[in-house]
Amino acid sequence: MAGSKISASVMAVMLSGLVLAGCAGNGDTARKENLDRFTAEEIYKRGEFELENTGEPEEAVFYFSEIERLYPYSEWAKRALIMQAYGNHKAKNYEEARGAAQRFLDTYPGDEDAAYAQYLLALSYYDQIDDVGRDQGLTFQALQGLRTVIEEYPDSEYARSAILKFDLAFDHLAAKEMEIGRYYLKRGHYAAAVSRFRVVVEEFQTTTQTPEALLRLVESYLALGLMDEAQTAGAILGHNFQSSPFYEDAFRQLRGRGLSAEAKGDSWLTNVYRQTIEGRWL
Secondary structure (H helix, E strand, O other): OHHHHHHHHHHHHHHHHHHHHHHHHHHHHHHHHHHOOOOHHHHHHHHHHHHHHHOOHHHHHHHHHHHHHHOOOOHHHHHHHHHHHHHHHHOOOHHHHHHHHHHHHHHOOOOOOHHHHHHHHHHHHHOOOOOOOOOHHHHHHHHHHHHHHHHHOOOOOOHHHHHHHHHHHHHHHHHHHHHHHHHHHHOOOHHHHHHHHHHHHHHOOOOOOHHHHHHHHHHHHHHHOOHHHHHHHHHHHHHHHOOOHHHHHHHHHHHHOOOOOOOOOOOHHHHHHHHHHHOOOO
16 A cells, blocks of 8 residues: 555656646746646655756756745745755855855754755855955855854754865965965065965964965065064974975075074064964964
8 A cells, every 4th residue: 555655656746747847848937837736745856856867956946946936834945945055056056045045044043954054055155265366255255154054053964064164265365365475475575475474374374374474474584684584484484384395495595594593583473483382373
């Protein structure tokens, strides 16, 4: 008896799928009118089919959005809304993905899928920051969204991934500062270069960009004739990253001027050095 029910259910979904697919040629208006004849579950399963089998996530999003329109207060509408976010993200329609994810969070803040909705919201920003030359506003938005996942849903299955992506996004911001700093350094604008490398050392010290930032500070300060600062930058680099090739390069440059890597003078770098020795930096 159970087997016959399953067969009937499968057959119903297959038949509804054929009818739903047949509506596609009549335009969106005709499709919507025809969808009125189907249950929320049937439309949802058609959306799932499109998502999993056709490689057209936007088509799946259409069906999921129709559930929200036709059955706005149903359990299927809730499930369809999170699938809208997922489908739009898969289609790289990131703004639409954020909109659906945010609606889910606003409507169902305590739902078990809220963590996933927040993760998709953050991911829709994160997946747009693959190039250091792009707008850094996206990176800040990604960091904020990922931080929310980490802080509000620490026990969720998405927290660990959010932490990893947060670190990568943070490193991305530092990489942008380095890119601009190197641009200034190459053109001999040493003071402007120093300001960028200083940001990395002071604000992004836990990123992978810090060793190079310290090397570039050595180079910039040597060019400016500020030997104490150059030596102090070298000392910090040697204290924290002695095995780094950046330290070897900095050491050669200092030695070439008859200098050593040691803290000297009283600058912002001297304060960083003191904090390093006291264990309050890095």
